[in-house]
Amino acid sequence: MGGAFLSISCGQSGKVPWQLGNPRRFIDWNFRSVGLIVLGRVFLLTVIHDGLVPWLLKISRMHGILGLSAAAGRSVWQTGTMLTRAHEPLITPAEPPTLACARLDPAVGKGGGSLLAETHCPIELSRLTKTFTVKKQLQEKELGLVNLVKRTVLRKRTKEKLTALNEVSFKVEKGEIFGLLGPNGAGKTTLVKTLCTLLWPNSGTALINGYDIRKYPKETRRSLGTVLDIHMGWYGRLSCRQNLLFYGQLFGLRAGDLNSKAKEVMELVGLSEKADEWQQKLSTGMKRKLDLARALLPDPPILLLDEPTLGLDVKSARDFRGMVRDRLCGEMGKTVLWTTHNMEEANKICDRVAILHKGRLLALGKPDGIKQMAKTANVVVAEVDRADKSMVQAMEDTPGVRAVSSTESKVWPGLYTLRIEIEDRNAVSAISAAIVSSGASLYSLTMEEVSLEDALIWMTEGNQGMKEDRK
Amino acid sequence: MRSVVLPFYQMYAFFRRDAVNTSSYKLNFVFSLAGMFTWAITTGILGKLTGPALQPYIIQYGAQNAATFMLLGMMINQFLQVSQQAPLWIANPGQLERIILTPCPIPVFVLGTMAWEYFWHLLSLVIFIGTGVFLFGMRLVTVNWGTFAVVLIMGILAMWGLGIISAAIQLVTKRWDPLTWILTSFSFMISGVFYPPSALNQVDGSGALYSFAWFLPHTYVYHMVRLAFGGYHLTDPEILTPLLKLSCLSVGLFAAGWFVFRLCLKRCQLEGSLGWV
Numbered sequence: 001m002g003g004a005f006l007s008i009s010c011g012q013s014g015k016v017p018w019q020l021g022n023p024r025r026f027i028d029w030n031f032r033s034v035g036l037i038v039l040g041r042v043f044l045l046t047v048i049h050d051g052l053v054p055w056l057l058k059i060s061r062m063h064g065i066l067g068l069s070a071a072a073g074r075s076v077w078q079t080g081t082m083l084t085r086a087h088e089p090l091i092t093p094a095e096p097p098t099l100a101c102a103r104l105d106p107a108v109g110k111g112g113g114s115l116l117a118e119t120h121c122p123i124e125l126s127r128l129t130k131t132f133t134v135k136k137q138l139q140e141k142e143l144g145l146v147n148l149v150k151r152t153v154l155r156k157r158t159k160e161k162l163t164a165l166n167e168v169s170f171k172v173e174k175g176e177i178f179g180l181l182g183p184n185g186a187g188k189t190t191l192v193k194t195l196c197t198l199l200w201p202n203s204g205t206a207l208i209n210g211y212d213i214r215k216y217p218k219e220t221r222r223s224l225g226t227v228l229d230i231h232m233g234w235y236g237r238l239s240c241r242q243n244l245l246f247y248g249q250l251f252g253l254r255a256g257d258l259n260s261k262a263k264e265v266m267e268l269v270g271l272s273e274k275a276d277e278w279q280q281k282l283s284t285g286m287k288r289k290l291d292l293a294r295a296l297l298p299d300p301p302i303l304l305l306d307e308p309t310l311g312l313d314v315k316s317a318r319d320f321r322g323m324v325r326d327r328l329c330g331e332m333g334k335t336v337l338w339t340t341h342n343m344e345e346a347n348k349i350c351d352r353v354a355i356l357h358k359g360r361l362l363a364l365g366k367p368d369g370i371k372q373m374a375k376t377a378n379v380v381v382a383e384v385d386r387a388d389k390s391m392v393q394a395m396e397d398t399p400g401v402r403a404v405s406s407t408e409s410k411v412w413p414g415l416y417t418l419r420i421e422i423e424d425r426n427a428v429s430a431i432s433a434a435i436v437s438s439g440a441s442l443y444s445l446t447m448e449e450v451s452l453e454d455a456l457i458w459m460t461e462g463n464q465g466m467k468e469d470r471k
Numbered sequence: 472m473r474s475v476v477l478p479f480y481q482m483y484a485f486f487r488r489d490a491v492n493t494s495s496y497k498l499n500f501v502f503s504l505a506g507m508f509t510w511a512i513t514t515g516i517l518g519k520l521t522g523p524a525l526q527p528y529i530i531q532y533g534a535q536n537a538a539t540f541m542l543l544g545m546m547i548n549q550f551l552q553v554s555q556q557a558p559l560w561i562a563n564p565g566q567l568e569r570i571i572l573t574p575c576p577i578p579v580f581v582l583g584t585m586a587w588e589y590f591w592h593l594l595s596l597v598i599f600i601g602t603g604v605f606l607f608g609m610r611l612v613t614v615n616w617g618t619f620a621v622v623l624i625m626g627i628l629a630m631w632g633l634g635i636i637s638a639a640i641q642l643v644t645k646r647w648d649p650l651t652w653i654l655t656s657f658s659f660m661i662s663g664v665f666y667p668p669s670a671l672n673q674v675d676g677s678g679a680l681y682s683f684a685w686f687l688p689h690t691y692v693y694h695m696v697r698l699a700f701g702g703y704h705l706t707d708p709e710i711l712t713p714l715l716k717l718s719c720l721s722v723g724l725f726a727a728g729w730f731v732f733r734l735c736l737k738r739c740q741l742e743g744s745l746g747w748v
Contacts, residue, residue: 132743164743190743198568200740218574226572233569235488237495242488249484250573252477 120210122223122302122335123172123195128204130165130187130194130359164190166359167204172337172352174301177329179350179367180339181452183460187359188339189228192306195337196226209301225295225303231287236280240271240290243279244297251298265293268327270319285316292320296328303328303336309345321349343452353452357460367452374455377402379448380420380428385441387416395420398434400427415443478579485583486590493587507595511602514538514545517665518607528670533701538607540697544664546599547696549592550623551658551689554630555651557585558638558728567642568745577736581635618699618710625717626692632724633688639728639735645744654687662689688724691717 164187172178180188193199195206197217206213209223234243244262253261266272269289274282282290288308295303305324309317328334340346346353347367355363355370363370387406395404395418402421409415420431428445435442494500518525518538525537532540561567561581570580603609633654640648658664661671661684668684675681684690691713703710739745 193743196572198571198740198745199743200737221572222574224572228568233566235492237492238488242491246484246488247573250481250570250575252481252574255480 120207121171122174122209123170123178123337124205124207125171126169126205127167128165128169128191128194128201128206129163129167130190130199130201132162132164133159134162135159163359165194165201168356168359168361169204170354170361170364172335174335175329175333176351177325177336177338177349179346179353180337180356181341181343181346181353181456182356183341183456185358186356188341188356189306190359191356192226192228192304192337192339195220196224196304197221222298223300223302225298225300227288227291227295227303227305227308231291234279234287234290237278239276240266240279240282240293241275243290244293247294248297253297261297262293265296268296269293269323284311285313285320288312288316288320301334303334305336305338307340308338309340309342317345321345325349343456347452355456355459362459363455370455371450371452374458375450378422378425380422380431380445381448382418382420382431382435382445383443384416384418384435385414385443387418387440391435391438391440392418394434394438395431398427398430400424400430419448478576481575481579482583482586485580486586489584489587490590493591504594504598507598508602510545511542511599512606514541514599515602515607517541521665525666525670528667529697531667532697533613533703535610535613535697535700536608539603539609539700540667541665542599542603542607542609543697543700544693546596547623547626547693548659548664549595551626551630551692552655553585553588553592554627555634555637555654557581557588558631558634559641559648559651560584561638571745577732581631613700613702615699615702615704618703618705619696621705622692622695622699622710622714622717625714625721626688626696629688629692629717629721629724632721632726632728635728635732636724639732642732642735642739642745654689657683658687658689662687663693667694688717688720691720 168187168191170178180191182188190199194201195208195213197213197220201214208220211219211223213220235246238246241262244265245258248258248262263272263275266275269292271286271289271293274286279287279290288311292305292308295305303324308324309320312320324336324338329336338346338350350367352364352366353370354361363373365373387408392404392406395401400423402423404421405419407417407419409417422428422431425447428447432442432445515538518536518541521541522537525540529535529537529540535543558581561570561577561584567580571577575583600609600611604611633650637648637651640650661668661680663684668681668690671680671684672678695710695713695717698707698710705711705714736745
């Protein structure tokens with residue numbers, strides 16, 4: 001545009017006024033060109049003032065960019081004060097009632113960030129909310145040409161808001177493995193991506209190592225090692241070592257330390273033997289380990305692992321879990337946020353878990369505590385060789401028993417399973433005595449346990465209220 | 472001190488990565504070099520054959536012949552194209568997302584990603600000039616290298632601006648940006664790769680194509696590089712005026728590009744589409 005404008009004002013012929021010869025033509029030329037310049041500037045100013053600026057402000061407000069100018073760093077236009085003020089009413093993060101502290105000056109944390117180490121939790125979330133704008137699914141009655149025109153031309157009601165995270169709040173303590181559980185689409189990956197600043201939250205607060213993710217995205221990233229759910233950013237024809245050296249340089253590791261650090265993390269994750277192998281030749285499990293090695297390169301205090309054992313075989317997954325639990329958390333004191341939908345895995349590795357469903361936090365606590373929440377009754381399961389009516393009646397008459405049901409095994413005729421719902425565990429000895437006195441043989445007697453999987457299903461399907469295990 | 476050196480250290484990381492990656496395709500590496508050589512010869516021959524027809528139009532550029540005119544056109548075209556297209560690579564799904572997770576600033580990422588390509592095209596520039604000198608009578612004694620370098624740098628800056636705007640568009644549209652398509656097509660046609668824009672008046676009596684050509688920054692670069700090869704100095708009005716125009720254009724495009732890129736990046740971060748393909 002600038003070039004075009006200059007071209008016009010200087011004349012396409014390339015001739016300057018004094019080369020035009022005739023003084024009258026010179027005056028005409030000059031008059032016309034000055035008029036053109038004035039008109040052009042008025043037009044440009046009008047466009048900028050009435051069109052461009054309001055449009056930019058609108059767009060910026062819509063996407064919440066104005067308030068992010070500080071986080072986005074030094075904007076070329078230095079949108080700065082005016083735009084930030086314009087945005088102030090739009091981002092109103094509620095004061096987090098539970099936050100222990102917020103690091104206000106990023107300079108304080110430079111060089112190790114140990115100043116606040118005693119006072120803050122590595123991860124603190126308070127009412128974190130993230131919404132996406134998605135295309136609205138058409139109902140059958142809305143199909144048809146008229147509606148199509150309305151949607152495409154008039155752009156009527158073609159989009160709707162999807163809340164991926166709905167006021168999520170929790171804290172993760174130092175050295176803890178915190179599991180984030182939930183079915184597909186619960187918002188686990190969105191939460192991880194938001195915490196590592198790949199996504200921008202709409203409201204709420206999240207502190208990583210004491211840094212507000214919106215105010216200090218760079219410091220936030222320096223505190224984090226991230227393993228995301230896909231193998232991103234690798235160069236297949238570079239060896240594992242070369243890939244790690246590349247990322248080490250980007251992390252700003254000193255040239256002298258780079259090789260030793262790469263070697264150290266490869267040893268830590270068990271990749272030393274594959275160090276000079278092309279990345280694309282690695283198995284899925286090895287690639288996962290390489291993901292973890294990259295996350296560990298800058299020695300971050302916090303690790304965000306998004307489904308890290310996805311695609312690993314049983315042994316590799318077990319080794320991976322063991323390494324995270326024993327080496328990274330146990331020996332090195334790192335804090336881990338581990339997302340998974342594998343309940344068994346969460347039960348084995350996590351100190352505490354949170355259950356997320358449709359963006360809402362449904363439960364938070366130790367795995368056993370969560371299981372207890374889902375336990376609606378104590379059930380004893382007895383395997384016996386007979387279960388006639390008189391015996392069932394005798395069981396029902398036993399003190400502390402609420403209900404009894406029996407089923408015969410289809411595989412092993414003559415083997416009966418009794419499900420006996422009891423009021424408390426004291427009734428168990430009375431039950432075994434009743435079975436023996438009825439003349440039946442008792443093969444086994446066990447208390448039915450609620451698994452984390454049961455708890456998840458119970459919570460996500462039947463119970464929408466937030467539960468917290470405070471034990 | 473470390474904060475000054477760090478961006479260069481990070482840029483070197485990108486350069487080394489791309490050098491290792493490119494040289495790992497050994498056969499492709501060797502044949503790409505050979506390809507540059509054959510392409511330079513083809514262009515030179517084309518120049519020789521069309522020389523008589525072009526001569527009236529290229530006389531303004533000094534004593535250079537038509538083959539040199541075409542070789543310069545192709546050579547600069549490659550530089551401008553890489554400058555315009557390199558920022559698009561940063562919009563690769565996955566890559567940008569991963570780099571954002573490191574402390575590497577985005578400008579360093581952009582420049583680092585382009586570093587290897589520039590080195591590669593510098594090699595091509597040497598091959599084109601060598602071919603011109605040894606086979607097609609290109610004269611280097613008349614070249615004003617200072618002017619040549621300044622013009623090339625300004626051209627590259629303008630192309631970065633366009634390229635960054637394209638990358639921003641591609642961040643949102645994911646596959647296609649109209650800007651690259653339009654500029655690449657039109658710059659080949661009217662900016663003066665094979666013939667000067669003034670030759671367009673022979674086929675377009677209205678002069679519209681000629682006027683439109685000067686809307687594109689490419690035209691200024693081709694024009695001034697050839698003048699530099701003809702021995703013109705930076706202070707000569709033939710160079711100074713278009714250089715000023717190009718400078719304004721470069722600064723404007725670069726600033727606009729960067730602003731639009733940040734806007735689109737934030738949009739992707741808000742809608743979560745950074746890793747989408």
